Structures are given as C-alpha cells and as structure tokens.
Amino acid sequence: MPRPGFVLEVDRSTPPTLFWHGEGFRMEKLPAGRSRVVYPAEPLPAIKDVDAAIRQALLHPVDSDPLPALLFPGMKLTIAFDDVSLPLPPMKAPDLRQRIIEAVLDLAAAAGVDDVHLIAALALHRRMTEAELRHAVGDRVYDAFAPRGLLYNHDAEDPDGMALLGTTPQGEDVEINKRAAESDLVVYVNINLVAMDGGWKSTATGLASYRSLRHHHNVHTMRHSTSFMDQHRSELHKSNWRMGKVLRDSGPKVFQIETTLNNETFPSPFEFLAKREWEWNARERAMFVGMNAGLNRMPAKAKRRIFHGLRAPYGLTTITAGEVEAVHRITTERVYEQQLTPVEGQTDVLTLGIPYICPYNVNSIMNPILVMCTGLGYFFNMYRGRPLVREGGVVIMTHPTTNEFHPVHHPSYIDFFEQVLTETTDPVEIEQRFEKSFAEDEWYRHLYRTSYAYHGVHPFYMWYWGSHGMQHCGKVIIVGGEAKSVRRLGFTPASTLDDALEIASDVVGSSPTITHLHNPPLVMADVR
Amino acid sequence: MKALQLDRKPARFVAANLVSRLAPGRGASYGPLALTDIDPPELPGAGWQLIRPRLSGICGSDLSTVDGHASRYFEPIVSFPFVPGHEVVADDADGRRVVVEPVLGCVARNVTPVCPSCAAGHLGGCERLAFGDLQPGLQTGFCCDTGGGWSTFMVAHESQLHAVPDDFSDEAAVMVEPTACAVHAALRAAVEPGDLVAIVGAGTLGLTTLAALHRYADPGTVVMAAKHPEQRRLAKELGADVVCEPNELGRWVRRLSGSLAYGNQLTGGADRVIDCVGSEASIAESLAVVRPRGRVTLVGMPASVRLELTSLWHREAELVGAYAYGTETVRGVERRTFDLAFELVQSAGLERLVSARYRLGDAATAIEHAAAAGRRGAVKVVFDLRMEKERNR
Numbered sequence: 001m002p003r004p005g006f007v008l009e010v011d012r013s014t015p016p017t018l019f020w021h022g023e024g025f026r027m028e029k030l031p032a033g034r035s036r037v038v039y040p041a042e043p044l045p046a047i048k049d050v051d052a053a054i055r056q057a058l059l060h061p062v063d064s065d066p067l068p069a070l071l072f073p074g075m076k077l078t079i080a081f082d083d084v085s086l087p088l089p090p091m092k093a094p095d096l097r098q099r100i101i102e103a104v105l106d107l108a109a110a111a112g113v114d115d116v117h118l119i120a121a122l123a124l125h126r127r128m129t130e131a132e133l134r135h136a137v138g139d140r141v142y143d144a145f146a147p148r149g150l151l152y153n154h155d156a157e158d159p160d161g162m163a164l165l166g167t168t169p170q171g172e173d174v175e176i177n178k179r180a181a182e183s184d185l186v187v188y189v190n191i192n193l194v195a196m197d198g199g200w201k202s203t204a205t206g207l208a209s210y211r212s213l214r215h216h217h218n219v220h221t222m223r224h225s226t227s228f229m230d231q232h233r234s235e236l237h238k239s240n241w242r243m244g245k246v247l248r249d250s251g252p253k254v255f256q257i258e259t260t261l262n263n264e265t266f267p268s269p270f271e272f273l274a275k276r277e278w279e280w281n282a283r284e285r286a287m288f289v290g291m292n293a294g295l296n297r298m299p300a301k302a303k304r305r306i307f308h309g310l311r312a313p314y315g316l317t318t319i320t321a322g323e324v325e326a327v328h329r330i331t332t333e334r335v336y337e338q339q340l341t342p343v344e345g346q347t348d349v350l351t352l353g354i355p356y357i358c359p360y361n362v363n364s365i366m367n368p369i370l371v372m373c374t375g376l377g378y379f380f381n382m383y384r385g386r387p388l389v390r391e392g393g394v395v396i397m398t399h400p401t402t403n404e405f406h407p408v409h410h411p412s413y414i415d416f417f418e419q420v421l422t423e424t425t426d427p428v429e430i431e432q433r434f435e436k437s438f439a440e441d442e443w444y445r446h447l448y449r450t451s452y453a454y455h456g457v458h459p460f461y462m463w464y465w466g467s468h469g470m471q472h473c474g475k476v477i478i479v480g481g482e483a484k485s486v487r488r489l490g491f492t493p494a495s496t497l498d499d500a501l502e503i504a505s506d507v508v509g510s511s512p513t514i515t516h517l518h519n520p521p522l523v524m525a526d527v528r
Numbered sequence: 529m530k531a532l533q534l535d536r537k538p539a540r541f542v543a544a545n546l547v548s549r550l551a552p553g554r555g556a557s558y559g560p561l562a563l564t565d566i567d568p569p570e571l572p573g574a575g576w577q578l579i580r581p582r583l584s585g586i587c588g589s590d591l592s593t594v595d596g597h598a599s600r601y602f603e604p605i606v607s608f609p610f611v612p613g614h615e616v617v618a619d620d621a622d623g624r625r626v627v628v629e630p631v632l633g634c635v636a637r638n639v640t641p642v643c644p645s646c647a648a649g650h651l652g653g654c655e656r657l658a659f660g661d662l663q664p665g666l667q668t669g670f671c672c673d674t675g676g677g678w679s680t681f682m683v684a685h686e687s688q689l690h691a692v693p694d695d696f697s698d699e700a701a702v703m704v705e706p707t708a709c710a711v712h713a714a715l716r717a718a719v720e721p722g723d724l725v726a727i728v729g730a731g732t733l734g735l736t737t738l739a740a741l742h743r744y745a746d747p748g749t750v751v752m753a754a755k756h757p758e759q760r761r762l763a764k765e766l767g768a769d770v771v772c773e774p775n776e777l778g779r780w781v782r783r784l785s786g787s788l789a790y791g792n793q794l795t796g797g798a799d800r801v802i803d804c805v806g807s808e809a810s811i812a813e814s815l816a817v818v819r820p821r822g823r824v825t826l827v828g829m830p831a832s833v834r835l836e837l838t839s840l841w842h843r844e845a846e847l848v849g850a851y852a853y854g855t856e857t858v859r860g861v862e863r864r865t866f867d868l869a870f871e872l873v874q875s876a877g878l879e880r881l882v883s884a885r886y887r888l889g890d891a892a893t894a895i896e897h898a899a900a901a902g903r904r905g906a907v908k909v910v911f912d913l914r915m916e917k918e919r920n921r
Contacts, residue, residue, distance in 0.1 A: 102679075298646065314854060415779050415780075415783055417781060418772065418773070418776045418780075419772070419776070419779070419783065422772075437783070441783060441786070442786060442788060443782065443783075443786075443787065443788045443789060446788060
C-alpha cells in the first residue's frame with residue numbers, strides 16, 4: 001500500500017531538503033520549529049494490463065455508447081491527442097497515446113472507417129517535431145498516416161482551417177479546428193497530469209484559436225481561478241465548460257478518453273529523487289553527491305541534454321472513456337487521489353524548487369518567463385482551498401534564471417522579455433498595451449505555422465498564468481538566479497536561502513513560518 | 529599662454545594608438561598631446577580677433593585624434609602643431625560671450641570667389657580647406673594658425689562668431705556646436721512624417737540628434753539603442769519612444785516595422801537609421817535594420833572599417849554622411865544651422881548634457897573621463913578655462 005503524501009514538521013534532526021534548481025539541485029536546511037515540507041504521495045499501483053484496460057474503457061464507456069457503436073463506414077473520424085507538453089517528463093515508450101490510438105484505429109478499421117485524421121491538439125504551442133510525433137503515436141501509426149498528410153499538428157492560424165461553432169452566453173467565441181468541427185466523431189486522447197487537464201479543456205483549448213482562447217487566457221480569468229486545479233473555484237474551468245456546451249450543442253460528437261498516471265516520475269537510477277531525504281540509502285546519498293558535483297562542472301548544454309533525455313516510467317492508474325464531463329469527474333478524483341495531501345493552514349513563506357522542465361520547454365530551454373510561470377503559475381496553484389502562503393506572504397523559488405531563450409521555440413518570448421518586461425511587469429498593463437501586437441505579429445504567426453515556435457501571444461499567457469500568484473504575494477525572491485534577469489521579472493535576487501529569508505523579513509518578519517512544496521513528483525495541497 | 533598642443537610625432541601616435549586599445553583615452557598620457565606654454569596665435573588677417581575660451585568640449589573626433597585612431601584621410605586638411613578644441617564658448621575682444629562656428633571655410637580663409645559649397649551656405653562642404661590665407665585645417669582646433677579651445681587664447685574670424693544670448697549659461701552655449709551637428713544630421717536623414725527612425729548610439733551626438741528630430745522633423749516612432757543606464761534615462765527624457773540595449777535593436781525594429789526575417793536578416797526595417805557611433809559594428813547594425821530603399825545617415829565619425837555591403841546593394845539602401853553644418857531648409861524656410869541649434873539647446877534644455885568640467889592641467893583625467901563617458905554616467909565632458917589665471921590677467 002503506497003504511503004500518502006504527508007507534511008513533515010522540520011526539527012533539528014531533519015536532514016537538508018532537496019530543492020530543484022533548474023538542471024541541478026540545492027540542499028537547503030530549513031529553519032527548525034517553524035518550517036514544514038509537503039511531500040508527495042508514493043506512486044499508486046499501476047494497471048498491469050494496459051491494453052486490456054484500454055479495450056475495457058472503449059467498450060464500456062461512461063454515459064456513452066461503446067466506441068464501436070459510434071463508428072460506421074463513410075464517416076469522418078478525427079483523433080485528437082495531447083501534445084508534447086504532456087506528460088512531464090515525457091513518458092517511456094510506448095507512450096500511452098500510442099497504445100490508445102492503436103486500439104481506436106483497430107476498432108475504426110473493423111468498422112470500415114477509412115476517413116481518419118490524427119491531430120496533435122497543441123492550441124498555440126509549438127508544433128511537434130517528427131521525432132516527438134513518433135514518440136507520441138508510435139512509428140506504425142506515424143508511417144501509416146503522416147506521409148499521406150493524415151497526421152499533423154493543429155494550426156490555429158490556418159485561415160481555412162478553423163470553424164466558428166458559436167458563442168457562449170458570455171459572448172465567448174468557440175472556434176476550433178475545422179476538420180474536427182466537421183467530423184462525425186472526435187476521439188480525444190488525453191494524458192491527465194494535473195487536475196486542470198482534460199475535460200472540455202482538451203477540445204475547447206487544444207483545438208482552438210487565439211480568437212477563442214483569449215476569452216479565458218487573460219488576466220481576469222487567471223486571477224479568478226483560485227486555483228486552476230480546483231474546478232469549483234476556477235474561472236478557467238468554467239469558461240472551458242461554457243465553451244464545451246457550445247461544442248456539445250453545435251459541434252461534433254466528442255468521445256473523450258482520459259488517463260491518469262501515478263507518481264513514477266524518475267527512471268532508474270534517479271528514483272531516489274522522489275524519495276524522502278532521510279530515506280536515501282548510502283548508495284543514493286553517494287550518487288547524489290557525485291551527480292551534483294558532476295552537474296556543477298558541466299556546461300549548461302550538456303546538463304540540458306541529460307535531463308531532457310529522461311523518460312518517466314509512469315504507470316497508468318485509470319483510463320476512462322465516454323462523455324466528456326462524466327469522464328472528467330472520474331479522472332479528477334483519481335488525480336486527487338494521487339496528488340492531494342491535506343495541509344493545515346497557510347504559512348508566511350512558500351518555498352519552491354523550480355526544476356528543469358515545464359509544459360512549454362520540453363526539449364528546450366527553461367527561460368526566465370517560464371521560470372516565473374512554473375513557480376507562480378503552476379506550483380503556486382497546486383492547492384485546493386487556500387494557497388499555501390498567506391496573502392501578502394513571500395514566495396521563494398530556486399532556479400538559475402539565466403537570460404537564455406531557445407531561439408526557435410521561443411522567439412516572441414525574447415521580445416517579450418526585452419520589450420515588454422522592461423516597460424512593466426503589471427499583467428493588466430501588459431495585456432492592454434502589448435498583447436494584440438504580439439498576437440497579430442505576422443512574423444510570429446509565420447514561425448508558429450511553419451517552424452517550431454510558440455505563438456506570438458504565448459509569453460503573455462505565461463505571464464497571466466502567474467498573475468494570481470503575483471497578486472497574492474507580497475514579494476517574490478529567486479535564490480541562485482541571474483540577478484539582472486530576476487530583477488527584469490520584477491522579483492528580488494538572493495544568493496542563498498538564508499539571504500532570501502533575510503530579505504523576506506522586511507515583509508514577513510524575522511521568524512516567518514515556512515512551507516516547502518516538495519515538487520516534483522507532483523503534490524497538491526488541500527489547505528484547510 | 530597655456531595650451532594643450534598636439535604635435536606631429538609619429539612614434540607618439542603609435543604609442544597612443546596601442547595604449548588606447550587597452551584603455552580608451554589613455555592616449556592623452558602617452559601620445560602626442562602635451563600641456564605647453566606657447567605664444568597666442570597671431571591674427572591671420574582682417575576680420576580676425578583674439579578670443580578667450582570659457583568652456584571647450586571634448587568631442588569624439590578629438591578623442592579619436594588624441595588616441596591615434598583618426599583616419600589618415602585628414603592628413604591633407606589638418607596642420608601641425610595644433611591646439612584641439614572646436615566646441616567653444618569664449619569671450620570676444622569686446623568681452624561679449626560668443627560661440628565659435630569652427631569650420632574654416634572660404635570667408636575665413638579669405639578665398640575669393642568662394643567655392644560653390646560656401647556660396648550655397650553649405651559651410652561643412654567647403655572645397656578650399658587647405659587653401660587661402662590659412663594653413664590646412666578643416667576646423668578651428670585642427671589648424672596650426674588658429675589655435676583651439678583647449679587653451680586660454682585662440683583666434684577666430686568674425687564670420688565664425690555667434691553672440692550668446694544673456695539667458696544662456698556657458699554650459700548651454702558650449703552645447704551649441706555639437707547640437708548644430710545633430711540638427712544637420714537629423715535633417716540630412718530626410719525623415720518623412722510617421723517614419724520609424726532608429727538611432728544607434730546615445731552619447732552626445734545621439735541624444736542631441738534625438739532632440740533635433742523631435743523639434744525639426746516629424747518622426748512616427750523613434751527607437752534608440754543606448755548602452756548605458758544614464759544614456760537610457762536621458763534618451764527617455766528627450767523623447768525616444770523606445771530605448772533598448774544595442775543588441776536588442778534588431779528585434780525591436782523587426783517588431784515595430786512589422787517585418788519578417790530570413791534568419792537574422794529583416795525583410796523590412798526602419799525607414800531611417802541614424803548612426804551616431806561610426807564604428808564598424810554600428811554601421812553594420814545600421815545597414816542590417818534599415819528597410820529596403822531606406823536611408824542610413826552616418827553621423828559618428830568613422831575611420832577605416834570593413835563592411836559587408838551586399839545588403840546595401842540588394843536592398844537599394846542609401847548610406848549618407850552628415851558632417852558639420854551650414855544652412856538648412858526647415859519646413860520650407862532656409863535657416864543657419866547654428867541658429868536652429870541655439871533654439872534647440874534652449875528648448876530641449878541640452879545644457880543638462882554637460883556632465884563634468886576639468887582644468888587644462890587635468891587633461892589626462894578629463895580625456896579618460898570623456899572616453900569612458902557612457903560607462904561612467906557622463907555625456908559631455910568639457911575643459912573649464914574660466915578660472916585659468918593668465919586668461920583673467
């Protein structure tokens with residue numbers, strides 16, 4: 001029986017705590033008597049016979065006819081699937097998407113369906129490369145569909161490739177991929193890493209355009225999503241569900257397939273990174289010391305290559321198919337079962353170790369804007385109830401935060417960093433003054449459509465993503481970050497955690513209470 | 529009289545060239561510049577008078593000369609030994625404050641008839657810089673007959689003198705000559721209303737050109753590449769719409785012009801680029817960000833540079849120089865550049881650009897300061913002659 005997540009009260013005998021620090025680590029001694037560490041649960045048991053579970057889900061869906069009953073000769077079938085941003089790190093081959101898509105295609109073939117398209121539902125993310133697509137769907141599917149133009153990346157800027165399905169009562173445009181919109185059936189293949197993934201967000205966001213996304217990817221929505229991971233208190237969730245209603249009423253039939261994963265995040269020999277520090281054995285301690293020493297001497301590129309080469313041995317814990325909302329209710333419960341950890345009350349300070357990866361830098365560089373988004377957008381929002389840090393408290397992150405950007409993946413991020421953040425870091429002002437010109441920039445549009453660049457507006461979304469955290473906190477400090485970049489983000493640089501706590505004392509006094517969210521593997525706090 | 533004099537000493541020029549590569553401005557200590565006691569220059573003829581400098585600026589061209597980097601192009605149009613200093617506010621023979629317009633054109637040289645350029649009022653284009661009653665010298669401060677502002681006395685022709693209004697401080701007055709260069713450059717750039725203009729460099733020339741653009745042209749957006757924090761602050765104050773680091777200029781211009789790109793090459797670009805640095809890198813950058821058929825105006829004094837000109841050819845861009853001043857046409861009216869400069873110095877408060885004053889005896893420190901002005905938070909460094917004893921005898 002796996003142990004659930006738990007909260008460790010730090011005392012004098014507590015060993016130093018592991019903090020992620022980009023492509024490296026820091027061991028930090030948290031102040032005894034007033035610090036606590038929220039540890040993730042151990043991995044839930046994985047389903048042993050994945051193929052049987054997939055077949056079971058397709059044949060016995062919730063609130064829907066079995067998939068074979070929805071398939072008929074002459075129909076248009078579109079299989080959409082989550083893009084490279086999920087899961088993190090990428091999973092060991094074979095990817096779950098491959099196994100599910102192969103099962104769906106087998107059923108489609110048996111039903112005589114021959115008009116099938118496969119679409120990577122990447123919204124405004126960068127296009128997936130051939131290697132990434134092959135990893136996601138497998139060589140067999142790739143070779144059968146891609147050469148004939150039947151497996152491709154969603155293109156939200158294709159003037160002939162989008163269809164407006166209608167608007168919500170709140171006036172939100174619902175525009176999705178035209179092929180999907182005109183299909184008799186859309187099968188959506190999801191990998192649910194956190195509670196906000198999946199549901200109507202899969203189609204209403206993954207297959208949407210800027211015209212549609214701007215209705216919920218904005219500062220107002222983000223600030224009124226407390227948190228993203230709590231459907232009942234997420235404006236983002238509500239907007240997607242309103243759009244989902246338009247999709248259900250005016251769009252194609254959607255057969256949703258959602259999967260949940262356990263916490264098996266790190267492959268051998270790095271599994272110990274998921275263990276509690278005092279449980280590391282001598283071999284693991286020696287390995288950590290050696291690894292850290294090696295990493296500290298390694299050039300950034302080499303470190304990046306090592307970390308981005310990691311493939312997670314995730315285990316499947318649930319697969320559910322059928323009607324979107326019914327499926328997602330089950331998925332969410334299962335995600336909570338793995339990730340939710342009860343925590344009593346808030347603290348003055350929240351510390352976060354920011355790792356090398358987030359959804360938007362797979363095989364890429366964690367640039368300063370993504371550091372902000374990962375800390376204040378993702379990790380800060382890993383709560384239900386109340387944030388782990390009190391309003392006006394301090395968030396302390398650890399990350400090198402170098403002024404380094406992937407020139408192919410993140411061109412508009414570079415301009416955002418240089419041209420927007422030098423003017424203001426206020427999300428509202430940024431949205432009003434700059435968003436439109438970036439979103440409609442012809443060059444970014446061209447790079448998004450033909451190269452491997454995130455859409456011009458994407459860095460804005462990253463900034464908005466962290467706007468709730470930014471508004472909530474009195475100060476944000478980055479330990480070990482490049483000072484100039486940290487200041488550009490509007491944050492305060494510090495060399496050590498002790499320095500950071502000293503700096504934080506201006507806001508929270510000299511003996512603040514502290515919570516460290518020991519992420520990853522992912523843990524979500526249920527704050528009472 | 530006390531003067532900083534520059535003599536033709538090739539070995540000293542070589543030493544200055546070498547040492548200044550390690551520490552710009554250090555040529556003042558190792559090069560051919562020396563503080564000397566010499567006789568005041570004789571009056572070259574009718575219309576000339578002895579004047580007493582009050583303030584005299586240190587210009588980029590002076591630094592280049594002192595550090596031994598100036599182009600050999602100038603050899604036929606300078607005469608040694610000379611006293612540098614062409615940005616001068618002085619007391620004339622009648623005790624009035626005057627600003628010197630230093631170009632030594634046909635009138636000052638007593639050349640008759642005057643050359644076509646001088647006849648047209650384009651003094652900077654004078655074709656007789658090595659002829660007439662004076663030894664060669666493109667300007668006061670580069671001619672052995674006239675002396676220069678880095679001394680307690682010099683001579684000037686009446687045609688060179690502009691009376692300083694009473695409400696002008698000496699600091700404002702010493703900014704008139706560099707501002708006149710900037711006014712000429714801004715007009716030479718031929719900016720059309722609404723144009724996207726990029727200015728490379730935010731030293732004295734860059735900042736005064738920015739001010740001139742706003743007063744005498746009608747640019748749409750002005751983006752300025754400035755290296756140092758104080759330069760960036762001043763650029764904002766003087767009206768730059770965008771102030772960026774030099775390495776960010778290309779990306780700014782791309783976005784502001786709505787350009788696409790081939791790799792790092794823009795498909796479009798700025799309508800006008802004004803290069804106020806004049807280095808190999810700045811000219812290359814200027815050519816990289818100008819739009820097809822756009823214009824790059826070279827204001828900063830270059831020397832020998834190596835350039836890739838394929839884009840100039842392919843994009844049919846213009847590369848034009850902007851030197852000195854004379855007569856300008858502003859909104860259909862002909863005006864003397866210096867008159868426009870007086871107006872601009874006052875309206876834009878350009879006296880604030882004078883950052884530091886030094887006595888002649890501190891020349892080495894002054895020149896090193898001027899050479900590192902941007903980095904040290906300064907803009908214009910000047911010699912202050914007002915307290916020199918012999919001047920006030």
